[in-house]
Amino acid sequence: MNASYRHLTLSERESIMILLAQGKKQSEIARQLGRSCSTISRELKRHALKVYRASSAHSSYQKHRKKCKAIPKLKRAEYSRRSEKVVQGGEPQTVQERTARRANAVIVFQFFDYIVIWCKARC
Structure with missing residues:
Protein backbone atom coordinates (compact mmCIF):
# COMPACT_ATOMS: atom_id res chain seq x y z
CA MET A 1 0.00 0.00 0.00
CA ASN A 2 1.17 3.50 -0.81
CA ALA A 3 2.04 6.07 1.84
CA SER A 4 0.72 8.88 -0.37
CA TYR A 5 -2.86 9.07 -1.54
CA ARG A 6 -3.92 8.56 -5.16
CA HIS A 7 -7.48 8.81 -6.42
CA LEU A 8 -9.08 5.59 -7.58
CA THR A 9 -8.99 5.06 -11.33
CA LEU A 10 -11.81 3.71 -13.47
CA SER A 11 -10.01 0.38 -13.83
CA GLU A 12 -9.65 0.11 -10.04
CA ARG A 13 -13.35 0.85 -9.66
CA GLU A 14 -14.13 -1.84 -12.23
CA SER A 15 -11.96 -4.28 -10.26
CA ILE A 16 -13.87 -3.41 -7.09
CA MET A 17 -17.16 -4.06 -8.89
CA ILE A 18 -15.97 -7.44 -10.23
CA LEU A 19 -14.48 -8.56 -6.91
CA LEU A 20 -17.65 -7.58 -5.05
CA ALA A 21 -19.71 -9.60 -7.54
CA GLN A 22 -17.44 -12.57 -6.81
CA GLY A 23 -18.28 -12.19 -3.12
CA LYS A 24 -14.87 -10.93 -1.97
CA LYS A 25 -14.60 -9.03 1.32
CA GLN A 26 -13.46 -5.42 1.42
CA SER A 27 -10.17 -6.42 3.03
CA GLU A 28 -9.45 -8.90 0.21
CA ILE A 29 -10.30 -6.29 -2.42
CA ALA A 30 -8.01 -3.77 -0.71
CA ARG A 31 -5.16 -6.28 -0.60
CA GLN A 32 -5.54 -7.17 -4.29
CA LEU A 33 -5.61 -3.52 -5.34
CA GLY A 34 -2.83 -2.47 -2.98
CA ARG A 35 -5.16 0.00 -1.27
CA SER A 36 -6.21 0.68 2.28
CA CYS A 37 -9.34 -1.05 3.58
CA SER A 38 -10.72 2.36 4.51
CA THR A 39 -10.33 3.55 0.90
CA ILE A 40 -12.50 0.67 -0.32
CA SER A 41 -14.98 1.21 2.50
CA ARG A 42 -15.35 4.94 1.74
CA GLU A 43 -15.71 4.24 -1.97
CA LEU A 44 -18.56 1.82 -1.32
CA LYS A 45 -20.28 4.17 1.15
CA ARG A 46 -20.15 7.03 -1.32
CA HIS A 47 -21.17 5.21 -4.47
CA ALA A 48 -23.06 2.01 -3.68
CA LEU A 49 -26.79 2.41 -3.23
CA LYS A 50 -27.79 -1.23 -3.56
CA VAL A 51 -25.23 -2.38 -6.11
CA TYR A 52 -21.82 -0.83 -6.79
CA ARG A 53 -21.44 0.25 -10.41
CA ALA A 54 -17.97 1.36 -11.48
CA SER A 55 -19.08 3.63 -14.34
CA SER A 56 -21.61 5.58 -12.25
CA ALA A 57 -19.15 5.80 -9.34
CA HIS A 58 -16.46 7.18 -11.64
CA SER A 59 -18.75 9.72 -13.32
CA SER A 60 -19.94 10.87 -9.88
CA TYR A 61 -16.29 11.25 -8.80
CA GLN A 62 -15.49 13.29 -11.94
CA LYS A 63 -18.52 15.54 -11.42
CA HIS A 64 -17.52 16.29 -7.83
CA ARG A 65 -13.85 16.66 -8.79
CA LYS A 66 -14.71 19.46 -11.24
CA LYS A 67 -16.25 21.45 -8.40
CA CYS A 68 -13.04 21.26 -6.35
CA LYS A 69 -10.98 24.38 -6.74
CA ALA A 70 -8.17 25.75 -4.64
CA ILE A 71 -9.15 28.79 -2.62
CA PRO A 72 -7.16 31.76 -3.90
CA LYS A 73 -4.70 33.07 -1.36
CA LEU A 74 -4.21 36.70 -0.57
CA LYS A 75 -1.37 38.19 -2.59
Whole structure:
Protein backbone atom coordinates (compact mmCIF):
# COMPACT_ATOMS: atom_id res chain seq x y z
CA MET A 1 0.00 0.00 0.00
CA ASN A 2 1.17 3.50 -0.81
CA ALA A 3 2.04 6.07 1.84
CA SER A 4 0.72 8.88 -0.37
CA TYR A 5 -2.86 9.07 -1.54
CA ARG A 6 -3.92 8.56 -5.16
CA HIS A 7 -7.48 8.81 -6.42
CA LEU A 8 -9.08 5.59 -7.58
CA THR A 9 -8.99 5.06 -11.33
CA LEU A 10 -11.81 3.71 -13.47
CA SER A 11 -10.01 0.38 -13.83
CA GLU A 12 -9.65 0.11 -10.04
CA ARG A 13 -13.35 0.85 -9.66
CA GLU A 14 -14.13 -1.84 -12.23
CA SER A 15 -11.96 -4.28 -10.26
CA ILE A 16 -13.87 -3.41 -7.09
CA MET A 17 -17.16 -4.06 -8.89
CA ILE A 18 -15.97 -7.44 -10.23
CA LEU A 19 -14.48 -8.56 -6.91
CA LEU A 20 -17.65 -7.58 -5.05
CA ALA A 21 -19.71 -9.60 -7.54
CA GLN A 22 -17.44 -12.57 -6.81
CA GLY A 23 -18.28 -12.19 -3.12
CA LYS A 24 -14.87 -10.93 -1.97
CA LYS A 25 -14.60 -9.03 1.32
CA GLN A 26 -13.46 -5.42 1.42
CA SER A 27 -10.17 -6.42 3.03
CA GLU A 28 -9.45 -8.90 0.21
CA ILE A 29 -10.30 -6.29 -2.42
CA ALA A 30 -8.01 -3.77 -0.71
CA ARG A 31 -5.16 -6.28 -0.60
CA GLN A 32 -5.54 -7.17 -4.29
CA LEU A 33 -5.61 -3.52 -5.34
CA GLY A 34 -2.83 -2.47 -2.98
CA ARG A 35 -5.16 0.00 -1.27
CA SER A 36 -6.21 0.68 2.28
CA CYS A 37 -9.34 -1.05 3.58
CA SER A 38 -10.72 2.36 4.51
CA THR A 39 -10.33 3.55 0.90
CA ILE A 40 -12.50 0.67 -0.32
CA SER A 41 -14.98 1.21 2.50
CA ARG A 42 -15.35 4.94 1.74
CA GLU A 43 -15.71 4.24 -1.97
CA LEU A 44 -18.56 1.82 -1.32
CA LYS A 45 -20.28 4.17 1.15
CA ARG A 46 -20.15 7.03 -1.32
CA HIS A 47 -21.17 5.21 -4.47
CA ALA A 48 -23.06 2.01 -3.68
CA LEU A 49 -26.79 2.41 -3.23
CA LYS A 50 -27.79 -1.23 -3.56
CA VAL A 51 -25.23 -2.38 -6.11
CA TYR A 52 -21.82 -0.83 -6.79
CA ARG A 53 -21.44 0.25 -10.41
CA ALA A 54 -17.97 1.36 -11.48
CA SER A 55 -19.08 3.63 -14.34
CA SER A 56 -21.61 5.58 -12.25
CA ALA A 57 -19.15 5.80 -9.34
CA HIS A 58 -16.46 7.18 -11.64
CA SER A 59 -18.75 9.72 -13.32
CA SER A 60 -19.94 10.87 -9.88
CA TYR A 61 -16.29 11.25 -8.80
CA GLN A 62 -15.49 13.29 -11.94
CA LYS A 63 -18.52 15.54 -11.42
CA HIS A 64 -17.52 16.29 -7.83
CA ARG A 65 -13.85 16.66 -8.79
CA LYS A 66 -14.71 19.46 -11.24
CA LYS A 67 -16.25 21.45 -8.40
CA CYS A 68 -13.04 21.26 -6.35
CA LYS A 69 -10.98 24.38 -6.74
CA ALA A 70 -8.17 25.75 -4.64
CA ILE A 71 -9.15 28.79 -2.62
CA PRO A 72 -7.16 31.76 -3.90
CA LYS A 73 -4.70 33.07 -1.36
CA LEU A 74 -4.21 36.70 -0.57
CA LYS A 75 -1.37 38.19 -2.59
CA ARG A 76 1.55 39.51 -0.57
CA ALA A 77 1.02 43.13 -1.72
CA GLU A 78 -2.67 43.07 -0.75
CA TYR A 79 -1.83 41.46 2.59
CA SER A 80 0.73 44.22 3.28
CA ARG A 81 -1.79 46.94 2.38
CA ARG A 82 -4.40 45.48 4.72
CA SER A 83 -1.91 44.93 7.52
CA GLU A 84 -0.77 48.56 7.23
CA LYS A 85 -4.38 49.78 7.51
CA VAL A 86 -4.86 47.70 10.65
CA VAL A 87 -1.65 49.10 12.17
CA GLN A 88 -2.83 52.64 11.32
CA GLY A 89 -5.93 52.13 13.44
CA GLY A 90 -8.45 50.22 11.37
CA GLU A 91 -10.40 47.38 12.91
CA PRO A 92 -9.54 44.05 11.24
CA GLN A 93 -13.18 43.33 10.35
CA THR A 94 -13.70 46.79 8.83
CA VAL A 95 -10.55 46.53 6.71
CA GLN A 96 -11.73 43.18 5.38
CA GLU A 97 -15.25 44.44 4.57
CA ARG A 98 -13.97 47.54 2.75
CA THR A 99 -11.53 45.48 0.70
CA ALA A 100 -14.29 43.02 -0.20
CA ARG A 101 -16.59 45.86 -1.35
CA ARG A 102 -13.81 47.53 -3.34
CA ALA A 103 -12.85 44.28 -5.06
CA ASN A 104 -16.55 43.38 -5.49
CA ALA A 105 -15.73 39.82 -4.47
CA VAL A 106 -15.57 37.48 -1.53
CA ILE A 107 -12.05 37.55 -0.16
CA VAL A 108 -10.32 34.93 1.92
CA PHE A 109 -9.45 36.70 5.13
CA GLN A 110 -6.57 35.69 7.40
CA PHE A 111 -8.39 36.97 10.48
CA PHE A 112 -5.94 35.55 13.01
CA ASP A 113 -2.99 37.34 11.38
CA TYR A 114 -4.83 40.64 11.47
CA ILE A 115 -5.74 40.21 15.11
CA VAL A 116 -2.07 39.63 15.95
CA ILE A 117 -1.03 42.74 13.97
CA TRP A 118 -3.86 44.75 15.55
CA CYS A 119 -2.91 43.66 19.09
CA LYS A 120 0.77 44.46 18.51
CA ALA A 121 -0.16 47.93 17.24
CA ARG A 122 -2.38 48.59 20.29
CA CYS A 123 -0.12 47.21 23.04
